[in-house]
Amino acid sequence: MEIPEGAAAAAATATASGDGVLDFSRLSLSSFSADGVSDERRRDARQLYLSYNRLASLPSSVGLFCNLEFLDVSNNGLSAICEGVTRLTRLKTLVAKNNRLDEFSLPKDFGSLQLEVLNFSGNRFEEIPLQCMKLLRLQSLSLGGNRLRSIPAEIENLTSLELLYLGGNLITAIPPEVANLPWLSYLVLCDNRIQSVPPQLTRLHSLRSLSLHNNLLTYLPREILCLVHLQELSLRGNPLVVRFVKEMTYDPPSLLEFAGRTIKSRNIPYYPGDLPANLLSYLDFASKCPNPKCAGVYFDSCVRQIKFVDFCGKYRLPLMHYLCSPECTSPCSSNPQSDAESEDESSVPAYRLQRVLLG
Structure with a gap:
């Protein structure tokens, strides 16, 4: 009422x-x-x-x-x-x-x-x-x-x-x-x-x-x-x-990219007279995988992976890696242990740890 x-x-x-x-x-x-x-x-x-x-x-x-x-x-x-x-x-x-x-x-x-x-x-x-x-x-x-x-x-x-x-x-x-x-x-x-x-x-x-x-x-x-x-x-x-967020899907490389990756990763020699101009130009745009444990390359299809790194014990900031395949899980590091430690928040004193909220 x-x-x-x-x-x-x-x-x-x-x-x-x-x-x-x-x-x-x-x-x-x-x-x-x-x-x-x-x-x-x-x-x-x-x-x-x-x-x-x-x-x-x-x-x-x-x-x-x-x-x-x-x-x-x-x-x-x-x-x-x-x-x-x-x-x-x-x-x-x-x-x-x-x-x-x-x-x-x-x-x-x-x-x-x-x-x-x-x-x-x-x-x-x-x-x-x-x-x-x-x-x-x-x-x-x-x-x-x-x-x-x-x-x-x-x-x-x-x-x-x-x-x-x-x-x-x-x-x-x-x-x-x-x-x-x-x-x-x-x-x-x-x-x-x-x-x-x-x-x-x-x-x-x-x-x-x-x-x-x-x-x-x-x-x-x-x-x-x-x-x-x-x-x-x-x-x-x-x-x-948006540039830092890891893509959850991975589109398989095309047949053209598979062929280009094979030529580049195995160092197969080729000459201007062997291929059309457009394919020669395509091969020139190969990107080397940043994973030191991988000798692969990629052209159009890659995996975007986010990695948080500790900035002088104060901030955890995102870095972006473009990998040639989902199997490349430890990019930009020759020491797997250091990668694991950088992902472990316990390695940074709690009073100095900061959060960057991306999602």
């Missing part, structure tokens, strides 16, 4: 606890007013939940919860954040996921709040509001699943930021100003349209996780190796990774 509209019905139905939590979530409310809540409950409230209702707006009376520290208005139909929110001087966390908010939805003085956590994911932002760039105590900013096309240079103002989540947008570039966030530990930029990574990111000395999967990256700057505290680098779904 649908709960009647209005603050009085909401106050009667909401759950309250002794630790200052007021929960009005999932009550099918289409309107809410703090006027229907007693002065004592408003004064004692530390957390207010209004998620999963049918709210199109919040009245300014929400500012009457003078001691509120946590406000969740997710999964409603909000198109604006009311001016009354700016009176919540003790508010530390605002969660407004999955609404209809955009860059014009925030009150002018929103930047005066003392927020530490702000979550606007799943809305309609095309730009990050400049009011957000004034939240100097902000430690976590989430704007995933919006319509952002860029990251403003003013992001560098958020010097307390530890987590920046901007996945699932339309961002095409990472501004170098991101590198001026000294405490940033988690940077999530997956599912965007980013084509390159600025080398300045090497200044993010606190960075532990960098999520760049499902973008348009074709290379990474060498400076990325200087991120000594990086524990996780996610790259799957980028053009640069």
Whole structure:
């Protein structure tokens, strides 16, 4: 049965606890007013939940919860954040996921709040509001699943930021100003349209996780190796990774390639007068198998094999080998034992081991 509209019905139905939590979530409310809540409950409230209702707006009376520290208005139909929110001087966390908010939805003085956590994911932002760039105590900013096309240079103002989540947008570039966030530990930029990574990111000395999967990256700057505290680098779904992924299928060589391999691998002599010009040209394009234990060659049909190598005890990076056949399983090494050890993570100290996530 649908709960009647209005603050009085909401106050009667909401759950309250002794630790200052007021929960009005999932009550099918289409309107809410703090006027229907007693002065004592408003004064004692530390957390207010209004998620999963049918709210199109919040009245300014929400500012009457003078001691509120946590406000969740997710999964409603909000198109604006009311001016009354700016009176919540003790508010530390605002969660407004999955609404209809955009860059014009925030009150002018929103930047005066003392927020530490702000979550606007799943809305309609095309730009990050400049009011957000004034939240100097902000430690976590989430704007995933919006319509952002860029990251403003003013992001560098958020010097307390530890987590920046901007996945699932339309961002095409990472501004170098991101590198001026000294405490940033988690940077999530997956599912965007980013084509390159600025080398300045090497200044993010606190960075532990960098999520760049499902973008348009074709290379990474060498400076990325200087991120000594990086524990996780996610790259799957980028053009640069496609080159490294091992092919699971192997197309057998054609009869032409079989014949060419036989001539080249057995050093059978041939002369210009013996073969047509197109076959002579074909034989000139033979590629030698990189496996030192194999004297084979290949032309059009080869096996792509990925191998992870340890970079100075810090990073495990992919190298690509083009082999003449699936039987060539130990390329580019004359010491099988060293190959086995390089694949064994236990050979690298745990505190120095980093992960490159390709799939």
